[in-house]
Amino acid sequence: MIPRLLTVTLTVALVLTAPGAAVATGDRGRPDGTPYANPVSAGFADTYADPAVIRGKDGWWYAYGTTDPLREGEGTRHLVPISRSADLVTWEYVGDAFTEDTLPAWADRERGAAVWAPDIRYVDGQYRLYVVVTQTTVTAEANDSAIGVATAPTPTGPWTATEQPVVGPRHGSGGSDDFLWTFDPSHVVGPDGTEHLFYGSYYGGIWVTPLSDDGTAAVGEPVQVTIDNKYEGAYVVRRDGWWYLFASSANCCAGPTTGYSVHVGRSRDLTGPYVDREGVPLNQSRAGGTPVLAPNGNRWVGTGHNAVVTDLGGQDWMVYHAIDRADPYLDGTDGINERPMLLDRLDWIDGWPTVRAGAWASEGREAGPVADGATGFHPGIPRGWTTWGRWVATDGTDAGRHLVSRGDAALTRAVPGRDVRVEADVRLDPGTSTVGLTTGHRGRSPRAAGLTATVDPVARALVLTAGSGRSAVRGTAALPADLDLTDWHALALTVRGGVATAELTHARLGDPLALVTLDVPRHVGGSGRAGAVATGPGAHVDNLSVLRATRPVTESVPPQQPGVLDPALGDELDGGALGPGWTTVRDPQVTVAGGVLRWPTEATDLVGTVNDAGLLLRDVPETDWVAETRLTIDLGTDTVRNFQQGGIVAYVDDDRWARLSHVAIWNTRQTEFGTEQPYAGRLPYGGTIVGPPAETTWLRLAHRTDDAGEHEVQAFTSTDGTTWVAGGVWTFPAGSDLRVGLVSHGGTGATAQFDYLRVYRPAP
Template sequence: MARRSARSSLTRSALLIAFVVTVGLVVPTTTAAAAPGRGGANPGSYENPLLPVVPEGGLVESCADPTVISAPDPATGQITWHMYCTTDPLNDADVDADGDPIFHRIPMMTSTDLVDWTYVGDAFPQGTAGLPDWADDDAALWAPEVVHSTTYDQYYLFFGVTDTTAAISGVEGCDSDNAIGVAVSDGPTGPWTFSDQPVVDPRPGAGGGCDFLWTYDPDVLGDSVGNSSTLYYGSYYGGVHGTTLALTEDGAEATGAPVMVAIDNKYEGANVVEKDGYYYIFLSATNCCNGALTGYAVFVGRSESPLGPFVDQYGNSLTDAQAGGTPFLYGNGNQWTGTGHNTVFQDANGDWWTIYHAVDQNDPFFAFEPGFTKRPALLDAIDWVDGWPTVNGGSGPSTGTMPAPAAQEGQVSRHRTRLADTQAPHKLLAEHSDEFDGETLDGGWTWDRGENAPATEPDHTLDNGVLTVDVQHGDTNVTDDAWVLTRDAPRGDYVAETRVRTDIPDEGCCFNFSQAGIGIYGDMDHYVKLTNTSIFNTRQTEWAKEIGAKQAGEGWSRYGNSVIGPPSEEWTYLRVVVERLSGAARAAAGGDTHGYTGYTSQDGVNWARGQTWTHTLGDDQQIALFSQGTTDQNQQFTAEFDYVRVSTLKVRPTRR
């Protein structure tokens, strides 16, 4: 999703984005698909991030919501690649004479090798001349999408318009009556001419008045189409939809009834590609723009139809309350986090790649405005494993030198599939584990009280090998008005896991933000936690991190969240892998001492891997159980924990 402008905010964003979540990636276990061909010229190498050169001086240090298309250059006979970004400043020095940031309306870049890019200007100028007639004067243009029509031999630039006129939305005085627009051009860099009507009008919400669903993030199926295709759009508030699309000589029109393809309150930023008889939908989840605590991540589902139903690797629908989605791209503990809003494409040799934005944990904000997240573009290879895409074989975003894609015909990338190592529990550490088979908690457990929590710990019982705990109305997230159940963790690398279920209804709204799960705990302000969480009409596995006030720099949030795989309607299995960091890995993590990788499972057999958070929780870090977060004081739920098992960690190569 495009960054919500530093100069404005949207209703619901603080509530939805703070708790809507992201995921991880399913661990590859079997055969990887072979690449199209291996003879040909070597296109060389690259390193992330991609930093397009500004001819007048400087680099493009932020390219959020990137999209990419190729076009032949008749003058040279080569392929020219074109990349477009959302409206944002280009870099730390991109301010006007008053020191205010310059918001470029869809910056455009070109390249002949997909590695070295040059900024060639903005799609639209500043001022009202750079907006459609039906846009409000203060509107921003977000999340571009570009396709070529073979029917009209024209290029079509789609974008989200954050604020439309009352003549379009039908309501005066609104600033979130957003819509999808389009402009056309004879060439991929313009000049662009706006269509005189939106492609998708503002969509009223149930609240009436200025309550509008979020109509952002357009995506058109195919880079080169005739006069029709499928259009996808939407975001957290309202969900992601698909509809048939008709192109005309001067614009485009959504012609069919919209179909929800991904549930609301979880996903945004759709990108759909076709491969081997399937349509793969890539979607981003959680907060796009939370500095070094951004847990934005990409999930994938597939369908035999462009309008779904889309399901994940284990058959979970992306429209279910237990929202399906196979983790595809997420932070792996290096300098890059908040990896999302990606575009997927094939290079000149037919190999698959993705360009996406991310956040550098060590340089998360524009220098002129702490809190304004900077999101450079990154490039990485896609490997297909048993019909499902992975980034670098499951290793995620890259640092260091990597084989470049084949940008021109006759080239072949030297990228080779290497599946990420498997992390698994090894030897059970009985002194740190508990099967809850007694009548009372054993002496290894201690209740830790938040500063503002009630005087007594939550009600809890042990019966038939299950610990049952009331879901508290307080929370550890900043307010510190909950209790946490803790026990000593082992030194070194280890795995902590539990099996948990709650009596929260399996569907329906709202039971915000009732949750239960496991984490690693320093104190009430320093921890990571993995919980089965109720978020509006969805049930998600939230994987979160909190830091203390002293760790938080200027503009920083203290809490960041991601999500992993869908929970089960019965028992959900949660696992945290803990690894010590040293040397370069510790430096990339800003000095953090440990990496914490979250995993979830619906059956205890097939595990989805998610974000690796890094943190410094001290030598006395503890295993923790969380049962908290219910915001409605009239609701009372319980959580059941079947066990806590702590094991040594075994890392082994993944078999093809």
Template structure:
């Protein structure tokens, strides 16, 4: 409970010799300057580095963990991987996390270890991971395993049993998807674990103080068939569930996206920015990241890291659509790790303010301190008053403080962020920003179990406190003052999961430029490490532009019965125009795959310039019965095996808007989809925007609306240079139950394509 009282006064090369435990140092990519990164950040040491998890270790390094794919083409499967970096440009690959001798005892010989998540809990590193097949049942029965280590690189020792055992499905004939774990700690110190998949939805449960045992009932957070790769953070008193949707691994047609919902509770219910629940069949989700037309597609399954300036970064995997597969063995997706900053806009996380994955040199996360401070050695300069502390088995060299210390230079006025690790067995630590008359004083007192913030503006003071849960050794403390806003957090993992937090506002507070002062109380003093002082990051406050309709370029209002200007591919005689609508019974077949019995109604695109096509479609997907994959909507069509379709679709129990892409690939076909917003229960409005890029590719971006006014824009699919695809309509996916789609119009508009 927080109480307030006032008083007056980121060069790929062969790595075939890599073995588990090998240390490899690699340099920054040649295309980026020393102070820049370039996606994909893991290309210097790996071909694929998927499902990344991240933590800043107590030694100051950033550790990034990845799923059990071959690290490089021609390599064998590794039992999950770990690498580290200090600046997100230079990397060390450290090896695999498990081998045949350290695998969980309950894992079968055929199992894979997927999707790691890393936390620092109760004085040790706790690794959660997916075990795809266990000895506990017959048949594939995924579970969540847990292992511990004294150091972030391991060695990790798994427990004798999974923390989340395989869960039978409702029919008792199989098992629910129990994969993709993610931990979280709440402000009351309670630990949680999240897990799940399309088969059964995502769930959460409380876990024990050491993070190794599930201690409560499982709570369902999302409906099945929409989210996997879930991750939870706390931001501005809200809990955000972010999950990946559609397919992770379809090579050049991978359409992964990340969407979010938020709640006032870590166990939900989570709703999107329109108030739609993630448990509703018309399932909600606010877009966080989607592919934007550059080389990266299939962006998702993420973690979040916070840099020294307080900027949140999405750490995620993507696929280069020009090089989607490992050369050997072919068929494994090449999914390296990417990073990009998050902007919190109107209370929602948006990667690069909605621009999506970056390409080319970028400004990296802030990892070093201002004011000349050497974060890993506080006695080396920039600080006055620290002496060398004891060598710590986790942190290495530390600094000790008895009495007072301060920065040698003054921090800037008004906006300052301080972050440091403090040993919990030391005495209280006080940080002072500004002056006694205009400033903030923060005291973390492990002995008393309190986190206290006292602010002063013109002498007028106010005090806020929170309970500081006990920790066996290290805790991270963050103090951020931004004008009148003061945020103080204490945590073990520092992954947007504070165990204690004070957030207060002191009207009129304006910090003068002054040194940052520290005090270590008690006879033993305080032991600190990894200190940074930085100006808080400035984030975008508005989303990047999206395509907007301009002058109408024609279309069809369906007020004449002959469908002039339209051409059928496999005409459906039951489709008719009447009363200003095209009514088209949903057909049995569809376009996906080698056999294509379904009809397509086509017309020429207006030009090779920038334009938008829009339609409004009604399709009743609420009839009892199996409507799986019944759908209707727009199609961009070069042929039965080269198209993109945007449709309102039933996917098992959910109703979604999918932007699917099929194209020839190797000796067959590749199909995948991306999710774009939420359909209306009655009418759904669909838009596709067109653009030709500098390489002559035709780019198509999808948008949807459930009210005709508010639009969600999502993924971009590319068609190779050449013949301009035609534009059309589809109504397909299964004729039972009997249902028809009604199209009100098809309209084309001029537009301007915003650059990513």
């Protein structure tokens, strides 16, 4: 989505080894899927922003993108283009959700209404597509964005939009034509079956509202879950009893300097408060947010607006868009930012998600998802499966040909190992029959000893049973009272490391309706067979898979360490004056006393062509180095104080630099790592956000030179000097003569106080 124009933009964070380095994760306990290289949308589109993904009941994976032309030079916009894939890595275009004539009736065609940021769901037997409509007829004013929804019987349509918005336009405080940004919908269903919608952007923050039973209207009181002016692009999943709110920060569309990135917070309650890994809330002026994905120094910048999808081995993947810094625009050197769709592994380490264990966006060849191992039943049961009882093939509107039981029945195949994941789409005809998944199955009867996850319509429960008879161990989770089991749902049974998990969802999108976890007793071994079971007639099964469960990555890429302090390169600022080695630029008015340097913020800046900001600079080694300072600056909280800041800078000249500052951006206080660099005869600026600041914040820049000689500088922040948050990477051309220094500018009214500037060399 497109944020307000800021003199100083927004930003995000990451974790480091050498930035952009490949991650060795070892054997993850599963066969690799189709190898791929980003962008995965290259086969059908040059740009495919704000992607959302679902596996259809027909077994295909479908992706939906924001309104744009798909190819360079095309010139014609696609109103939510749709693509499909058999393996999540090779995609083909299959049409658009809307035409100019089938936009929602309340979309203002005369003002050129666009449709942005789709969120695809499958609920109550129908597909739903939640979208932003940028201009509406709900008001007579301009820029009155709203959230709409369209429904369809299949993933490709035909789509029928509702007669009214789900969330209508919301006025800001600025009078006519001033509307809060009602952008970026993300739909979730709670364990009790109630539906909710997250929405919002920088201007107004992110909110969550309850929805009507059919998901077409906001009801009740919305709750704000993030502060204004920091986050947009919400995507919410539930895991291990926590709700995780993914949200993107910074400018989505600054061409080669786009710092768009993804952060996360979590909460036990769907409506928050969401806090980051250090316990800092996302809904406060010094807002928290743990980095998940940010520019890492390779080809990709602007890595944001994500969705999450799970492959058939149980591995999560992040789908997102990014910008190739060597080809940042769809046509020429300006205009529409070219944002293709990327895919990378999403790891959960110590309860927190991060892409590729902290290495972030990939540009080389990667092992792909296990996404094409599901068995459909066209025309019937394929080889390798063993049946007990009677299954017959039948046809359905969306699922197509699938199996239905005619009594007690089982359909199994050999288990690929002790760690296994079994999945299927299931539904039940009205009655008392059950449907389930099993592994470690040693007999022919559906009730044979093993591990079985059963959807029980009488008990209204998901039941996980290990063993049989008196020695059986059971766990149950209640199903939502109004859940219609005659609709298709996704059932998964995973055994990993001696723990079994059963999960029932609408569509495998991270918001389980019921979840049961059970320690697997020793007498229930991993040998045997796995598949689907039914007790009685009328159990429907499709897209059945039995695969080795993914072995999760459990360790992050180690961050770059400071190394050995070189006292000759820094200054402890304890001598009553600046020590030797400093170069002053434009006469900064600083004082050194009591072991600190004090510098009133100047009404100056480095951004653009004015270049009137003062600088204090020092030389750094030509090899790798880390520079650090401790900054105290009182910017207050909550009030608008644009854009006072103090910080540390990597500097080549006035037109090429990267600055890490504690900065006031509207009502927020952020640590922004911004850069300016020449491009196509102009000086674009962009930033990425790191960790939350405090009145005293430690700032660190880590430099390395990659194999091609390009300089990569990554930002780190800390509020205690011990626990560090790693942020994005900005690059400088090979041969650049870098220096490091201090800055204090953006407007008068504050004083930056620096305790030292230290420079570290690599440890021997």
